[in-house]
Amino acid sequence: MMKSLATLLFLALAPVISLALVLPNADTPSFYLIAVSLGTSAVRPVRFDSTGSGASLGGNGFPVQYYFYQGQLRSTHERSGDPNYRVYVNSGFTNSGSCATYGTLGYLQGNYISSNKCASYPNFQLQANQQNSQLGSRLTANYVGGFFSCGSDEQIVYKQNEWDGPSNCYPVDLYTVPVV
Secondary structure (H helix, E strand, O other), rough: OHHHHHHHHHHHHHHHOOOOOOOOOOOOEEEEEEEEEEEEEEEEEEEOOOOEEEOOOOOOOOOEEEEOOOOOOEEEEOOOOOOOOEEEEEEEEEOOOOOOEEEEEEEEOOOOOOOOOOOOOOOOOOOOOOOOOOOEEEEEEOOEEEEEEOOOOEEEEEEEOOOOOOOEEEEEEEEEEOOO
16 A cells, blocks of 8 residues: 555656756756754754845744755755856864864855865765655765754764764754756
């Protein structure tokens, strides 16, 4: 019964999935990222923060559209794909002078590189959900660490280790949903 229900659901969704938006020059169809967490029952989209340069679960703007271009995770807020942003981790210096192993998920317009010496441009990947294939793929960074929602503005923070960085956070999995 469950197998036939899953097959029926797939057949019903196939036309919608095949119509996913593909931006000019993108290597993949566009997708939204939604946050799923044990820390909250809400499923919420990732949006630009109030500055427009970082990722947040707060705010009331349009969700960010993501896609891959030449192996890089890119983003935009327009269906045309312009302007486009390069996704990166905006880390800072620790008290010892080394770069931190955590940072906010940020956006740089075009192909710009941050002047922050600790900024990193990890290899973002989409990893299939092995336990529930009905969910979209999960975003990972170098297959290490995870994403967290932190503070009252619910800034998205990448941490290599859960105990790194801000403590007023809860873990979130960022899953893809196609832009149609």
